[in-house]
Amino acid sequence: MFNNFQRYLLLSITFFLAVSLSFESLAHGVDEATRAFLLNNTGVQLMPFLYIGAKHMITGYDHLLFLVAVIFFLYKSRDVLLYVSMFTLGHSLTLLIGVLGNIEVNAYLIDAIIGLSVVYKGFDNLGGFKHFLVKPPNPKLAVLIFGLFHGFGLASKLQELQLAQDGLLANLIAFNIGVELGQFTALAFILIIINYWRKHSSFKRFAIATNSILMSAGFILIGYQLTGYAIN
Amino acid sequence: MSKQQQPNTPPVITLSKKSLFKYTLMSIVFAIFILLTIVLPAEYNIDPTGFGEKLGLTVFNNSTNTSTTTPSSQEASPTSLTKSDEGTNKANTVINVTVPAGRGIEYKFTMEQYQKLSYQWHTDGSALYFDLHGEPKGDTTGYFESYAIATLQSMEGSFTTPFAGVHGWYWKNTSDKPVEVQLTVKGEYSKHALK
Numbered sequence A: 001m002f003n004n005f006q007r008y009l010l011l012s013i014t015f016f017l018a019v020s021l022s023f024e025s026l027a028h029g030v031d032e033a034t035r036a037f038l039l040n041n042t043g044v045q046l047m048p049f050l051y052i053g054a055k056h057m058i059t060g061y062d063h064l065l066f067l068v069a070v071i072f073f074l075y076k077s078r079d080v081l082l083y084v085s086m087f088t089l090g091h092s093l094t095l096l097i098g099v100l101g102n103i104e105v106n107a108y109l110i111d112a113i114i115g116l117s118v119v120y121k122g123f124d125n126l127g128g129f130k131h132f133l134v135k136p137p138n139p140k141l142a143v144l145i146f147g148l149f150h151g152f153g154l155a156s157k158l159q160e161l162q163l164a165q166d167g168l169l170a171n172l173i174a175f176n177i178g179v180e181l182g183q184f185t186a187l188a189f190i191l192i193i194i195n196y197w198r199k200h201s202s203f204k205r206f207a208i209a210t211n212s213i214l215m216s217a218g219f220i221l222i223g224y225q226l227t228g229y230a231i232n
Numbered sequence B: 001m002s003k004q005q006q007p008n009t010p011p012v013i014t015l016s017k018k019s020l021f022k023y024t025l026m027s028i029v030f031a032i033f034i035l036l037t038i039v040l041p042a043e044y045n046i047d048p049t050g051f052g053e054k055l056g057l058t059v060f061n062n063s064t065n066t067s068t069t070t071p072s073s074q075e076a077s078p079t080s081l082t083k084s085d086e087g088t089n090k091a092n093t094v095i096n097v098t099v100p101a102g103r104g105i106e107y108k109f110t111m112e113q114y115q116k117l118s119y120q121w122h123t124d125g126s127a128l129y130f131d132l133h134g135e136p137k138g139d140t141t142g143y144f145e146s147y148a149i150a151t152l153q154s155m156e157g158s159f160t161t162p163f164a165g166v167h168g169w170y171w172k173n174t175s176d177k178p179v180e181v182q183l184t185v186k187g188e189y190s191k192h193a194l195k
Helices: A004-022 A032-040 A046-058 A061-071 A077-100 A107-125 A139-159 A168-198 A201-231 B017-044
Strands: B088-099 B104-111 B116-123 B128-136 B145-152 B154-160 B165-172 B179-188 B191-194
Touching: A004 A201, A004 B017, A046 A168, A061 A077, A061 A107, A061 A139, A061 A168, A061 A201, A077 A139, A077 A168, A107 A139, A107 A201, A139 A168, A168 A201, A201 B017, B088 B104, B088 B165, B088 B191, B104 B179, B145 B154, B165 B179
Parallel strands: none
Antiparallel strands: B088 B179, B104 B165, B104 B191, B116 B154, B116 B179, B128 B145, B128 B165
């Protein structure tokens, strides 16, 4: 019906429309109301932080794109669980270390690396590394390492809020649990859709186009964040 | 979760080096296209192609184009705004902010050059250290000009902006109780927000 190139174009156009129609509604980060709440409230605030963490993950398209890329070719539940655990381990570790250790990382650069993680996984799914390396990098280790960078990204979002020291650890853990709940929810939806899609022949036919688009999305994130870094 | 997929062995993409190169290149070209036409115009007002402006995406960073909606005010403005009054908030706008214990907050107004803001503010009791200052638009060096610095319980006055940018207060609460500030302003500005 379509050749791969036509499929690529078709998906590109869909993606283009999606981005142009909904760019603002996808605005990432922390909104004004949340910021005002946090400025005016100190001490332990478990539920609000749980919510902020979950919302950040569910609306965090950079994390979700990476998750989609990671589980794209994972057919066994065991593998999904294993890879997602590596990702969770990675980002939880640096989220806690980053905030508690007060490690200042540049949010633009970290978000650019998160974009790179999407490019990496898309390229990996396309079988790209088979051409350039004798032995492809250990995919589980790669997910863990990129997870570490995603965690610094989460930490930088929290640090932007200039959290009070009062109740910081409890709030941070609540945020982290919220992130995992959000990830779990998002993952459930992604798995339902992808498992349904896999039963159709279009999954195989669109596999190359989808991973190319994932790479594109990663490059867009890199360009967006590096431009932000350059002008700020 | 995906147990029923077992007979369906995972497909593996095998591309020739040439097609891999083609798809990678295409994904970069497409990314650059989206960046130049949509993302950069909308996010940073960088619009090399002019396409972002045609789509109406450059409005987010262009405060002069923002329509002036009169913020919720306690006194209703009786006269309708005439053309020359655009950007002027004739009515008093009352803003309540809380400065948390041991913290500082910034409340800023986005204003063009030579615009005037009259203000009056008072706290619910204790005096606060403040720095009324302006930061030029697009400045990356962290430069700011202070118009007034003191520790007061209330203050009244006005200022005319020496440059376009964000202008307003930094209040610092050194006590261990939150302090309420009621700020009443009247003047020319396009936006106001807690920073």
